[in-house]
Amino acid sequence: MIVIHSQQDESTTDDVLDWLYYFGMEQVKRVNGTNPINAKALRINNHTQHSNLFDDAESSAINAYWYRRGHLACEISEPIKLGYSGFVTYFEKEYDHLTKGISQVFKQYRNINSFEDTGTNKLTNLAVAAGVDLLIPDTLVTADVKAIKAFSAIYPRIITKAIGHNRITATIDDNSYINIAVDTAIFDQDKINALPEENNFLPAVFQEYLEKKYELRIFYFHGQVYSMAIFSQLNEATKVDFRKHDTETPNRCVPYQLPEDIEKKLGRFMQHIAMNSGSIDMVVTPSGEHVFLEVNPVGQLQWLSANCNYPIEREIAKFLLHDS
């Protein structure tokens, strides 16, 4: 049996499933984030690795596992939530620990990603990338205004972004919550100058702004590398962060052939961070240098395979079928 951990209506999962069915595989268990794990059991002992995480099969019959997206749903009962809201954090931490444990168990199988990969650290990843001789942008992580000002004096422009989380979701009261995307933004020099020095805020990432010829989105998958160039410079709206899509004039996205040495370094990088699959962002500067930005374990794939006609979904299916 193949186990796929994903979210409902996640289209890349649907596409891979189409290939699996096409190859005649019917033993597929798709676990969506909505499946509560409260009632499931993980059994660990000397004799078996059996557990009834899936109602219709024992995990010993699992041949491959793909962590695509999502959490396992953990249901915290209403009385606890309402009456003992202070305990919710404890419940969440316990569930988180269980989810990670389950994720570890699945890593024994032939797998693509694991839930743990979502916790990958962007800061240490930059350090690892530099360690394998990939170019990275000069990066400062701080809340110290003096340091920011000194840093901004070195480069014509700097950008700022969150350290680890690109989205703020917060509950305001019973009926409302906020959901804010924290995108990469240019940090204007006059705004930096205007910062009072005794400011007190959350540390953030500051990076030199890289002029780009084009950006690269690279899907790395068990040693295979699929790259796409995004001509984001053509559109003002997407110059800084190509994820801010301009739907009127979509960026031109075409297949790209990375230089061999960069491909090798990326392979080494992925080995170092022990991630067997991920979407890597890079930029190519006007002078032709390839600069590493970050890796995302659960990145958008369809965008890449659809624009470049890459057989990514088919290859994922074949991998899960032990056919590659």
Next chain:
Amino acid sequence: MDYFLLYSNCVLVKGAHRATLCDLQKGAVYFIPKPLADLFLEDQAVDLVQLREKTEGDMVLFLMEIIDSLVENQLGFYTNQQEWKRFPALNKEWLFPAHISHCILDTATGRLDYFTESFVEQLSKLCCNFVQLRFFGIPPIEHLENILRLITGSQIKSVEILMPWNTAYESGCTYGKWINDYKKISSLVCWGAPSTCVVKEGARAMGYLLYTSEQINAATHCGIIDQGMFSTNITTYTESLNFNSCLNRKISIDIQGDVKNCPSMKESYGNIGDTTLVEAIGKPGFKKYWNITKDQVSICKDCEFRHVCTDCRAYLEDPGDVYSKPLKCGYDPYICEWAEWSTHPLKQKGINFYGLEKPAF
């Protein structure tokens, strides 16, 4: 910058008299004059030094202006040989995980009684994504809703429905209700309506309600090649490079219940009453048209539209030649003009052969 390079999802398709530049990412088609098309290396790049050397005076300016406008329209960019290596041509494989991609079901009576759970199961085994139901008689409401419910619960991704327009359904708001209730309907076309119009605009190729005053009352209406039906995308392009643009991975059941590749063809591979779809597909000959590509079809192979066009092997200009051009196409790629196919003198042989003389109503 001594090269002009096309973005690799903008593909050059050379015809006898001119070429098209098919923007497969954005779905647009541009024309390229032959002298420029002929300068392309590997259909990808123009060596600008060579262009200036090999072309006569005024022509250089003319061609450079076109290239400038291509850059302006984001169809390509200026580069050098070094960088060109980083931009490989598009993968030409047709990536489509289905044994059968399209299924056409025709009925003269308005009923498709074989459309049951086990029939849907057969389609699902074949990974069939798209179903077209062509009603030449009015389907009873209960019957069609039952079919739509089965489709809703299946892996089928979309269904297109053609049916006769009628007053009772119109006044009962039945058509609109179906569109609202059954999200897998890509379009519902009511033919024989008082006027031709878009009643409800869908979104992303789903949920359209269309009326047409045309009479689509028999399979013989199929096979018309028209610019409005061109589709410019990677799937169509790669399928047309490798397979037949209409018949590849298609299965149909005609009004007699005969299982065929296309309802308009003579060859039957058994009746749905006693044959399964898999059995029919497995019979010798079922797939004989699947590999006929546009590059093998006479005239089409010289046409600049061949990779955005559909095909038809059921109605041919020369019925005796399987590689003949589709009968119902009025385009002449040698002079780049469209004409009405049904009145064209050279088409009369084919028209008589298929009995298409009179309008079929």
